[in-house]
Amino acid sequence: xxxxxxxxxxxxxxxxxxxxxxxxxxxxxxxxxxxxxxxxxxxxxxxxxxxxxxxxxxxxxxxxxxxxxxxxxxxxxxxxxxxxxxxxxxxxxxxxxxxxxxxxxxxxxxxxxxxxxxxxxxxxxxxxxxxxxxxxxxxxxxxxxxxx
Amino acid sequence: xxxxxxxxxxxxxxxxxxxxxxxxxxxxxxxxxxxxxxxxxxxxxxxxxxxxxxxxxxxxxxxxxxxxxxxxxxxxxxxxxxxxxxxxxxxxxxxxxxxxxxxxxxxxxxxxxxxxxxxxxxxxxxxxxxxxxxxxxxxx
Numbered sequence: 001x002x003x004x005x006x007x008x009x010x011x012x013x014x015x016x017x018x019x020x021x022x023x024x025x026x027x028x029x030x031x032x033x034x035x036x037x038x039x040x041x042x043x044x045x046x047x048x049x050x051x052x053x054x055x056x057x058x059x060x061x062x063x064x065x066x067x068x069x070x071x072x073x074x075x076x077x078x079x080x081x082x083x084x085x086x087x088x089x090x091x092x093x094x095x096x097x098x099x100x101x102x103x104x105x106x107x108x109x110x111x112x113x114x115x116x117x118x119x120x121x122x123x124x125x126x127x128x129x130x131x132x133x134x135x136x137x138x139x140x141x142x143x144x145x146x147x148x
Numbered sequence: 149x150x151x152x153x154x155x156x157x158x159x160x161x162x163x164x165x166x167x168x169x170x171x172x173x174x175x176x177x178x179x180x181x182x183x184x185x186x187x188x189x190x191x192x193x194x195x196x197x198x199x200x201x202x203x204x205x206x207x208x209x210x211x212x213x214x215x216x217x218x219x220x221x222x223x224x225x226x227x228x229x230x231x232x233x234x235x236x237x238x239x240x241x242x243x244x245x246x247x248x249x250x251x252x253x254x255x256x257x258x259x260x261x262x263x264x265x266x267x268x269x270x271x272x273x274x275x276x277x278x279x280x281x282x283x284x285x286x287x288x
Binding site for chain 2: 041
């Protein structure tokens with residue numbers, strides 16, 4: 001139960017951070033990405049703050065044996081720089097540059113209705129499509145191994 | 149407050165949120181991973197839903213208190229918004245993360261995969277904006 005409360009609070013805090021930073025305004029995001037135009041560099045400071053505090057405190061945190069209410073820290077285990085990583089980032093980046101929304105700000109902004117709701121619906125379809133394709137690929141591979 | 153300071157403060161807040169999540173239940177605050185985890189829950193049961201509810205509550209409160217933090221005029225048209233959503237959803241899953249999981253959490257852990265991801269999606273997004281605004285002459 002306490003884990004659910006902190007997850008809720010973390011979501012609230014994360015959303016507040018996105019609002020304060022300006023990430024919820026697609027026009028500001030696109031202004032940040034428009035290096036050749038009237039460039040607005042302020043969103044770079046979101047990364048400075050977010051990465052900075054995690055570089056220092058996150059490092060100390062991960063030195064502990066375990067989190068407060070879970071047996072282990074669940075960290076990503078993949079290390080390969082592979083096609084899916086790069087192509088996924090390319091596809092994601094094109095979508096981000098088209099709409100000015102990434103997933104967090106889209107979810108926060110969708111609470112106000114409007115076009116962000118439409119974006120979130122399309123995003124969920126895109127996620128489901130990727131997972132459906134990945135499952136199909138895995139099945140095809142498994143059957144190849146079985147045949148061999 | 150200067151926009152740089154606002155963004156810095158916002159970054160500290162969302163970085164703090166990520167620390168809270170990792171420190172209590174050991175999970176990464178990667179939004180695309182959390183959203184796709186809604187339909188394949190991991191322990192503690194329902195944490196992804198609780199986090200997304202928190203995001204939505206922040207959005208609701210923000211919309212009521214600071215409507216200027218939301219774009220009044222929806223800039224992109226409906227077809228572009230749908231295309232952007234599909235690409236963001238598909239790409240973030242294929243590439244194992246987005247601006248939060250790779251851009252904040254992964255970079256702070258000095259993950260080479262995240263460094264490649266962030267460099268790639270920043271470049272792709274920058275090129276896309278350049279093409280839309282300066283070559284096609286559309287946009288805002």
